[in-house]
Amino acid sequence: MSVTSARRRPTIHDVARVSGVSRGTVSRALNGDPYVSPAALAAVRRAVTETGYVVNRNARSLVTQRNGTVVMVLSEPQEKLFEDPNFSLLLRVATRRLAVKDVALVMMVAGDDGDRERVVRYLRGGHADGVLLLSTHAGDPLVEELEGLAIPAVACGAVLGREGIIPYAAADDREGARQMTQYLVEQGRKKIATITGPLDTPGGLNRLEGFCDVLGRKATKKLIVHGDYTRSGGEAAMAELLSRAPDLDAVFVGSDLMAAGALATLRVNGRRVPEDVAIGGFDDSAVASSTHPPLTTVRQPLERVAEETVRMLLELVDGATRPESIVLATELVIRDSA
Amino acid sequence: MSVTSARRRPTIHDVARVSGVSRGTVSRALNGDPYVSPAALAAVRRAVTETGYVVNRNARSLVTQRNGTVVMVLSEPQEKLFEDPNFSLLLRVATRRLAVKDVALVMMVAGDDGDRERVVRYLRGGHADGVLLLSTHAGDPLVEELEGLAIPAVACGAVLGREGIIPYAAADDREGARQMTQYLVEQGRKKIATITGPLDTPGGLNRLEGFCDVLGRKATKKLIVHGDYTRSGGEAAMAELLSRAPDLDAVFVGSDLMAAGALATLRVNGRRVPEDVAIGGFDDSAVASSTHPPLTTVRQPLERVAEETVRMLLELVDGATRPESIVLATELVIRDSA
DNA sequence: TTCCAACCTGTGAACGTTCACAGTGCGCAA
């Protein structure tokens, strides 16, 4: 606190001097080594607060080869991702959980090749202990590069084709889709269509499979349209669906955001929801309750997904053992749209 | 690429050995020092690609006292912030701009005291070259701590009370509010109310001032209600306004998200928009065009704000001179709600 | 008493850079 203290930040040497012990003892005290006498520990503690010492992570990383940093890689065009409330939630929870463990989160975008090269360079430089993958598509070249780097990586949602390699936490998309489709059937809907997410994402693929599980042969190609998880994508897909099958009476939409778009298209085309057409969403994100009518949807426990992903990553980083992937149950949330 | 290469990452020594020059020359070559012979430069370049060398930032930072990292501090309850499309946009643009300059962006939340302490500790440890402040409220204790640390800091939107100290880039909130209010008056609206943002944020305060600039004595307390930039906050504020002044015929809402909420409340209460009540928003964010009816709003050039903020921060980090704050013009965007 | 383990401490080396400094060689003017 002394006003006269120079610009220079205090180092471990300063702490050693002030506390009257050696550098090594200070280091041990700070890192919780059991072989430190109570007296020394107290002296160090006092000296630390007195000097305002904070460990220099660069120096530490240099020798430990660890840096208390993980990278969150967004391998999706940014515009799309940031529009998605699921992403916000994932980001929010992950930041917080990591902060608690004193791990810094650096965000990197891997939209185009240049971006990806930057990410790889950053990781290759050893500046991060691990990677958090978000919404990675099947066949993303980044995944292969990551494997080459042999850096701990964990994904939110499976990376299709790499399920055995990159551990993940995810909601049970397939079962969730079954729940919703089954519900629509039980409501007496006869002609049920679906708007899927991209088929190179687990959410796109698995939810479609769940849909087909229930509908069997009734799930004809005509009633299946693919969207891209955006609101406008949902609008377009719904329009397509209406032109293909004007008499449909229910649609299972692969995400709430797309469902909101679908809702808008239905309104424009004079269809009442749920009287004429029932809409089922997926996610139970914030948009679900703010549409008109509010969406009947499938809740996926994204907070838990984020928490588990972080836990797994940290585990992978310090432990040797590869953590088990984990699939979490979904829950049908009934509101007014179906 | 050799399969036999050990786990160890190549260092500058490896590059020196392979290229046949000294450590120092490699360093110079890599850092663009002019005193490097063409031959040496070429040899180093070749060796770098051959070995796959990437500089170790920790070692570099240790000696240069710089680390190519800036922290984005979110000093707002996360839930609120992540709901806000403005925030997403700012984050997106900033990440990208920094990435281009090879500066890593670490996100830190400073919601409660514990969070704040972590942020300060991180910064005090010298792990970041600068700080990007987002939506900082007047009187936020973090700001003072930042000043104590003497770390380069720049804000998106002014930090009220610190305008002279922390440079910022922002939209011209006051003028934007004037444009909108003036427009509502010109449309023949007689009883115009407003829903503001929090008054300890520049957007809250300045937009209210712009509103009052135009309306003068007509801007009575009864017609002014404060929101919190969330959708639900907008709903509540609108309800309050309706109970205070059931005959109002226009509302200038301080953000699009709140406007969307206000719209919902109006619908519930049987008011038609814009026939019975005109609604003016602020931001021109994505929600503005997806409400029903789409919002007439004030566009603030947030991409530019983010770009300029990043530019200023980087300038502040390497230059000595304190960059000028910058205020950007807004633009009225007329859609259907007014 | 002697010895050994358990506890605690200090010290030198290493991590991978950059920086400052001391050269070296060369061309050109004196």
Added chain:
DNA sequence: TTGCGCACTGTGAACGTTCACAGGTTGGAA
């Protein structure tokens, strides 16, 4: 020829840690 500046190069030291190792004390068992 000598000298001088310029272009370029190599080397030691430093950045602030942690780690491994080599002790030094102490207390209790043999």
